[in-house]
Amino acid sequence: MNENKILIVEDDKDIISLIDFHLKSEGYKVLTASNGEDGWLLAKEEKPDLILLDWMLPILSGIDVLNRLKKNKNTQSIPVIFVSAKGEESDKIQGLNKGADDYIVKPFSPKELIARVKANLRRGKLLPDEKIIFSDIEIDLVSKRVKRRNSIIHLGPTEFKLLLYLSKNQGRVFSRDQLLDSVWGNDIYVEQRTVDVHIRRLRKALNKGDLPNVIRTVRSEGYSIEDPEKASF
DSSP states (O other), X not given: OOOXXXXXXXXXXXXXXXXXXXXXXXXXXXXXXXXXXXXXXXHHHHOOSEEEEOSSOSSSOHHHHHHHHHHSTTTTTSOEEEEESOOSHHHHHHHHHXXXXXXXXXXXXXXXXXXXXXXXXXXXXXXXXXXXXXXXXXXXXXXXXXXXXXXXXXXOHHHXXXXXXXXXXXXXXXXXXHHIIIIIOTTSOOOHHHHHHHHHHHHHHHTTTTOOOOEEEETTTEEEEOOTTTOOO
């Protein structure tokens, strides 16, 4: 029996039952909420390891719940997967831009959902006992805190993993497919555009206050991280 606790925020009882059954079959502890307000309160109280969040919810929408999660220091690092009937590309991009770590469109395959849950949980389990210092950035691998010039940089779990992976391979250019395999995992399907969304979020967080850009975009190739004092972008 694993110790991971997953919160389902969904107003469709049949979907709750379906997800609940498959998660418990994998040994997860499951919490449920049938509206956005209850989901938000449960997330604060229980601090689940992952949240499966519907978009169209009573009282508070999924987007409103996500905004609250990402603004609260106690919940901002919890991985969130949208599970929604809103399947347009613009909806997916909006969800990811707002801070979701993944997006699954209804109707979905339970096997795919479980695979994505496992992949997102796996990304949050890195607990080495050291720090990485790169340029003016410090990455604490135990607390998962990032500082730049001694100021805390708030990152979601996916942005943290991206920064960590790039920092361990400074100067090397990675294609979107390579980043998907290394950061997201090669056992699930994620669109290449997802990489661009999370890179933009990471770059925005790191460059607050007009700090020098450390993430380099190589046209038609991918991304790398480089010390701005040693490289011209």
